[in-house]
Amino acid sequence: MPVTIRPAGQGDILAVADLIEEIERFYGSVEIQPMDERRTQIEQALFGSPPLAAALLVVEANGDIAGMAAYSFLWPARGTTHSLFLKELYVRETLRQQGVGAQLMAELRKVAAARPGCSRVEWMTDRSNPAARNFYRSLGFAEFEGKIIYRIDASKA
Template sequence: MPPLTTSRAEPDDIPSIAILLEEMDRFYGATTFSPLEDRLAAIKTNLFEENLGIHLMLARKNNEVVGLASYSFLWPAVGVTRSLYLKELYVSKLHRRQGIGNLLMKTLMEVAVENDCSRLEWTTDLENEDAQHFYRQFGSNQLSTKAFYRLTDFRQTSRAINHPH
């Protein structure tokens, strides 16, 4: 049996990626798909455009930075679309409840529309009831179908996986 390997995706892999993504979507219950040409173009755009993937939106009040939203585009979301993933939204404690968070969220929604995103997603701590209340006003719902994981000691874990005892 040949050894298992990994490599970075290359443009020549696009047709294979499209097939695998359609299979994954079927696994999650999708029954309709955009035309193959559209999916191939979306894969090319989302995987092979030069982009560092880190974006930061700042909110200012009287030229003072009072809030920020850090986000990235994740792919794939639904089919071959992308989502805007809000990593952090923060408003300075002294400037909360002044509409700054709302402005940042509205701006991110506009960015998501401009970038043909199918979703805008984020997480918040379960104990952060203020944030949960804030996010609910946009019509979002907390998902009970997802578990959030975090690996912080991945260097050690990676070595253990590559060199089992």
């Protein structure tokens, strides 16, 4: 099935909110953020001043949003350059194994290459997610060892 990949626009907020709920359920979450709160946060994150993030959307021929790559730029990366950090890559199950994820990754590389001073694309996946790890390896990407991730809830900071 042919798809289009394009940047998210303000008219996509509701569809992105629905997709994020699907992503949360995919990862096993049972506590889903209320829709109004989710929509407000998406609008602030993607279209606030300044925006916190950006997203590429997978759009099916019928106009349905069927996937997303959410990313931000981080500084510094190498020297004084910055990197495109992929936070979330998700494609609906109906489109998996059809090259859509590879298309998203290729578009992300184009976004990074077109941005002056962006030296690399970086992302993470869980060690316990063999499907994602296999996907990235199938695209020729190597896994790096050595980083340990720390996280604290903002309310406890």
